[in-house]
Amino acid sequence: MKRRTFLMTGLSALSLQALANSEKKKIAFIGDSITFSGGYIDYLSEKPEISSKFELINFGKNSETVSGLSEAIHDPRRPLLFDRLNSILAEGPFDICFLYYGINDGIYSPFDPKRFKAYKKGIAKAVKIIAKTGAKVILLTPTSFMETGMKPNGGLALDSYSYKKPYFKYDSEVISKYAAFISNYKSSQVFKTIDTYHPVLGNSSISFGKDRIHPLPAGHKVIAETILKEIDWSGL
Template sequence: MRFSMVRTKLIYTITLGLFLMTAGLLQAQEAQQQSHKAPLSKMELESGDSIVFLGDSITHQCLYTQYVEDFFYTRYPRMRLKFHNAGVGGAKAWDALARFDRDVAAYKPKYVTILLGMNDGQYQPFNEEIFQTYYHDMKELITKIEAIGAKPILMTPTMFDARAARMGTRKRDPSAVELYNSVLAYYGTWLREVAAESGFGFVDMYGPLNNITITARQKDPKFTLIRDAIHPDAPGQVVMAYALLSDMNVQRRVSRITISEKANGEPAAVVRGGKLTDLVYDDEGVSFTWLADSLPWVVPEEAKLGAELTKLGHRMSQEALSIHGLPAGRYELSIDGEVAGQYSNTTLAQHIELQSNPKTPQYQQAMKVALLNKERNDGPVKNKRNSWRAFQQFARIKRQLDAQAGEKNAQQIAQLDRLEKQLAGQEKVIEESEAAAMVLEDKIYEVNQPVARKYVLKKVAAGKKQK
């Protein structure tokens, strides 16, 4: 009897222990699931917010950053954001840490995009020790960004174009040429994991450049967006800008206008992205006044191939116009008295897209914005970025000297002294460059404001062709 009672208590104790253990494991699993963060899906922005583009020479080129700025200048003309390019040629993640306080934190960013890794891999086949340096420096950089209250947006390193490297005249290690693009893919895959687990933004710069290149080479085996194998040319930088904005799910459409005639003969319009007034729909055609909320996203001439390859206008800047019920024939559309094109009644019923039409005043207005911003980036913005080259060299030499035991290298000490004197004027260069950039930005915000446009659609006489 006593043995039976002991056995019963023992079974009860074991059962209770198993129950508590299981419950504890379930609670731990539930807590772990609840702690999972959703990656950033979009940038929430309002006037006064600051975006910092942190990176190496690819950012220092002031191209993809410029095109992203163009998008915001035209898509949100009444929202004034602050943009700061923080790219320096040759930079690794450690270099970004060295200049972080003055070149990132000082601008009080809401978001910091990070494009680093091209130099960190050191242009050789995968090396675990080299990757670990990148790993730890990037983790520290991300921690510093979070510490200032900003949200990191991690971007994969861009493409290393091995074919372009082989076609070039520069002598390179064949194994590095063959394998370096794969190294960058590894780095980018790790960044994606970090972003997904930590709730950061993530942009795939690598995939679009590689995919567009391999597709284009089906027709032209020598095609490249990166002639020097490392730095994307202007069209490639449009691909990068498209990737950033697409992955951050920005507002893609400029406007949509649908016009028809009701059964009682009255005209009707359904619109998005602006205000339509003075609508007339009669035997003479259709006319109305349209005040859009924004302008199309356009890029300078040297970058247009990138816009074509990404179908930039259709995917990110659509200005659609549909007119239903028109009698059969061709119609001429003019905006503010300037002919934009001729279209059949069936095409107009389906819809036409105007965002990439250089004859429209909206496109021309947006191009003025793009050219002003090109002037801003080619001049004062790049001038400010160039001033950071000396600092980067200074920081690297100082780090080397600090690591030396005993007597320091005299040549490096002299070099450090020379750079320190050169850097004495850097703050003045930064202030003057930012003042000059602001003057051009003020002009941009004068030019980028949408204005009311008069649309007139008239039937074309038989045999009259558009010139």
């Protein structure tokens, strides 16, 4: 009898937890490896004003782009968001979707107008698809790339560069432009844009280690604190 009571109590607790989760608004974080690592999402989830009202779901994927581009040496090719976006959205409905791309989309080479156009086209396509579901779309700029201390390596063919051999001015000449595009994005389908590029750049000494692409935990904290500051969570 005691065992049955214990099991019933446990099931009741699980049912209450499931009910509580079902009443929370669902937030999808869609992005590349920076999102997949989840540091900034974990930091956000620790805030009572967020955890009490929202269920945060991580849909990050390593190496992914919205542009469909990939380095010549990348085997297999970089994954493309649109190969899985519909399946992500099928797990909703989501009240809010964060979209966080760009660091991979420049393919770590010097600025190229065709590649930039592919990125802009991919962002617009993703925004349109997500907005049709009724979710609020929040765009995050790509974070900065740590180019400090790199040796000059300009003048090579575009396909000579990759994540293993990035262009030495990939941040100042490429990612800065991608970030500016997101910051200035104008669309009735976008609820808000948030600049994570400059806060991370301004804290680059603590945000990066030997890895010039993926922020350290301190960098993820900078990203999360920027998101916290830019959004009125009580009003969502």
